[in-house]
Amino acid sequence: MEFGHFLVFFMTALISSTVSASEDHVFVQTGGSVKLVIKNKIPPHFTRFTWINDKSENVVRNQSGEFKPHSSYKDRMDFNAKTYSLTLRNMQKTDSGLYRAITRDKQELCHAEYNISVIDPVDSPVLKGNFTMISVNVCVVNVSCSGPDQTISHSYHSNDCTQEEVTSSGVQTLALYCRKNRVVCNYSNPVSWKNQTIEINQLCTPYEKEHPEENNSSFPLFLWLSVIAGVFVLVFTAVSVFCCSYKKRKRVYLS
Structure with missing residues (x-):
């Protein structure tokens, strides 16, 4: 029983000596900035404070009471000596990884932990569509939405979007x-988004222009023109015949 109590005490002491802040996953756009803040209270006395990454680089550390940055971060970081927060600028994909704020004295304590992923903004997606007429004024539009390595598709009715x-x-x-x-095709990641859109009616319109006889219930224009031309010819012919007949009768009467 005494051994059990001792084991519990030992495990409790071990856990308390390696206190760690919960890890946050942060996404940053390439070329962007990120601010890392302290989550757990910094003890009033410690021998050393360090923001360190998983490459074992001391991003910033105190040395003889003075905080000094790592050479690869020197011109693109800001460190607040009062709050111990760290701001990194112009982030690149090679900066991705785990960042931890650590104090060392009699024990090592972790006061913040960030898993940073630096990613590029997305490209514009590709939206394609084709249609199938199912009646005079209704078509089914089949569309596909594509990114660099994936595609999704669906069908929509022009009269029931x-x-x-x-x-x-x-x-x-x-x-x-x-x-x-x-129809909207949206492509996104945690740092950016872009979309492409298309009107369903714009896909059906080309068919309507090529086949107006199937989409226009009114009398065709060319038939109207033919009727008007025929009427004009008949009227002109009737007037000509009437004039000729009138002249002949006039001559007979005068003679």
């Missing part, structure tokens, strides 16, 4: 949906 959303999972996310007769 729903807001149903189709999505893909992962850090890079594709989303495809239709709203107010407009």
Whole structure:
């Protein structure tokens, strides 16, 4: 029993000597900035404070009471000596990794821990569509929404554009949906987003222009022109015959 109490005491002491802040995953756009703040209270006395990354580089550390930055961060960092917060600028993909704020004295304590991922903004997605006429004024539009390494697709009716959303999972996310007769293809990641849109009616319009006889219930224009031309010819002919007949009768009467 005494051994059990001793074991519990030993484990408690061991855990307390390696106190660690919970890790936060932070996404930063390439070329952007990030501010790392202290989560756990800094003790009033310690022999050394360090912001360190998983490459074992001391991003900033105190030496003889003076805080000094690592050479690779010297011109792109700000350190607050009162709050111990660290701001990193112009972040590059090589800066991705784990960053920890540590004090050392009789024991080592972790006061903040950040897992930083530096990623590029997304490219514009590619939205493609084709249609199938199912009646005179209604078509079905089949659309595909593509990123560099994934594609999602769906079909929408031109007279029934729903807001149903189709999505893909992962850090890079594709989303495809239709709203107010407009299909939207959205491509995003934790630091950026871009989209492409297309009007459903614009996809159906080319068909209507090529086949107006199937989409226009009114009398065709060329037939109207033919009727008007025929009427004009008949009227002109009738007037000509009448004039000739009148002249002949006039001559007979005068003679």
